[in-house]
Amino acid sequence: MDQLLHWHEEDDPAVLSTVKEVLADVKQRGDEALLEYTSKFDRFSVGSVQELIIESDAIQQALERIDPKQRQALEDAAQRIAIYHKHQVQDSWRYTEEDGTVLGQKVTPLDRVGLYVPGGKAAYPSSVLMAAIPAKVAGVKEVVVVSPTPDHQVNDMVLAAAAVAGVDRVFCIGGAQAVAALAYGTETVPKVDKIVGPGNIYVATAKREVFGVVDIDMIAGPSEILIVCDGKTNPDWVAMDLFSQAEHDELAQSILISPDSEFLKRVEQSIDKLLPTMQRKDIIKTSLSGRGALIQVNNMDEAMVLVNRIAPEHLELSVEDPESLLPSIRHAGAIFMGRYTSESLGDYCAGPNHVLPTSGTARFSSPLGVYDYVKRSSIIYCTESSASRLGQIASELAHGESLEAHAKSAEYRIKAE
Structure with missing residues (x-):
């Protein structure tokens, strides 16, 4: 089990050296350095960083350009995400003791946050919604996005999501240089209080390096799903749920636990049947063979022990009575209850945040939420x-x-x- 769960992206001295060089360069030379890195890594040149800014009017225009069905889906998802996160809002409070001492807490939103949105091969408008909407619900005054645009190709769905979520500005920059710009500020890019969002190893390393200058959300590892099933769910459904995480990348992890050995065999058959039909079948196959597992347990009590040991990012309780298992679960990022609740609904539109702790960090971490965009001051009188x-x-x-x-x-x- 330890070998199955082990994942650690070893610190690459070359990556760390490059990142430190980029951070120092942007800190010292600001916009000039950003322009050089954009030309080098994203393969296009402009005369000033001002040309890399997409302001709110242009962001809104992207919303008008996309397919009406896509726009409706974005707006429906955004509404659900906002409603959910409004339940997380915490008010300031105080109480007065008999002798007149007043004690309390003042909750204040951050002034400005920066969202890193991957670009190039992948575009994640859903991540824009998940990161920006809680910030706006929290009362953050300014939300800016940085996103690489290789060959200066801007993704309209990402911009449309930014419009729906109320993002103020988008900067067409990426990589460690974008993290540096947000952390230190340049002549054009404003310094932020917190950087949120996933990225490649250079982005993750840069976020780790600037922590303390600014706050960050987390250093995320590969995506994970753990399914606990009593053997009575359609095996095709379960196989596809395993695929839903395996298709992210080769290091993603998909695990199924069940006390029913025959069911595990049927799921394995479903995997063999469905895998050839998938567009990302090569990635899924590599992920399942390298980090996937079908595990038989004696009973659900044993399954719960494994759940808490694994502390998964996504946990599906694909059983008849998920409520009966809930009290036993101590460590999980998001818990999907029942046979009909696929993890993909949580990724896009259920309402809870899909930015979740990975690599066992659900033992001490929580999903991204409104509470990540506020700070608390103590009051003493x-x-x-x-x-x-x-x-x-x-x-x-x-x-x-x-x-x-x-x-x-x-x-x-x-x-x-």
């Missing part, structure tokens, strides 16, 4: 009498830590008896 009472406690503790100024600062406010 003391009256004369409460400062005196608390000062005596603080004084004792400060002396215990040999911090004289701390002690005296509190003692000055203690009322004489």
